[in-house]
Amino acid sequence: MKTPEKNTVVAAAKAALGQLIAQARTEMAQLLASATENADIEQENYLESNTEEMMNLRRQREQHLEFLLHEQNLLENIDPEAALSHADFGAVVLTDQGHFLVGAAVAFSVEGLAFQGISVQAPIFASMKGKKTDESFAWGPKVYQVRAVY
Numbered sequence: 001m002k003t004p005e006k007n008t009v010v011a012a013a014k015a016a017l018g019q020l021i022a023q024a025r026t027e028m029a030q031l032l033a034s035a036t037e038n039a040d041i042e043q044e045n046y047l048e049s050n051t052e053e054m055m056n057l058r059r060q061r062e063q064h065l066e067f068l069l070h071e072q073n074l075l076e077n078i079d080p081e082a083a084l085s086h087a088d089f090g091a092v093v094l095t096d097q098g099h100f101l102v103g104a105a106v107a108f109s110v111e112g113l114a115f116q117g118i119s120v121q122a123p124i125f126a127s128m129k130g131k132k133t134d135e136s137f138a139w140g141p142k143v144y145q146v147r148a149v150y
Contacts, residue, residue: 002111004111006082007081009110010078013075013103013104014072015108016106016107017068017071017104024061024065027061028058028062031055031058071104074119075117078103084149085133086130087129087146088129089102089120091149092148093148094146094149095145096144096147097143097144098114098116099114099115099116100118100124100128101116102117102118102120102125103118103120104117104119105117105122128144131146133148
């Protein structure tokens with residue numbers, strides 16, 4: 001198995017998260033524009049209700065954006081040059097069941113390999129924490145064999 005360099009993995013996670021943030025901002029702008037358009041039209045009950053729904057949806061998207069920005073901040077705190085020997089914040093963990101970046105919740109791929117970013121609050125991390133190459137951990141019905149940590 002070819003192992004991508006850590007800086008490549010972190011950069012790919014940042015790029016994927018950046019795309020999600022851009023998408024969330026676009027959706028919020030569209031919702032705000034729609035709500036504003038409807039507010040300018042005659043104030044019928046239907047339009048008021050529709051505007052309120054769009055504003056509620058925008059608030060939900062705003063919370064999602066705040067989450068994404070928090071995850072982006074976490075990724076910025078990962079040192080791509082730091083070599084780690086065990087699963088901890090900032091580690092790339094390759095297993096027989098999947099590939100992980102411990103730091104922020106975002107799915108992405110690198111050199112054809114699917115990665116799942118996980119936070120240190122993720123339930124799977126509690127099982128993975130501290131594991132080294134050639135050790136294993138169980139989460140749910142699966143047993144993960146750690147192939148590499150860096």
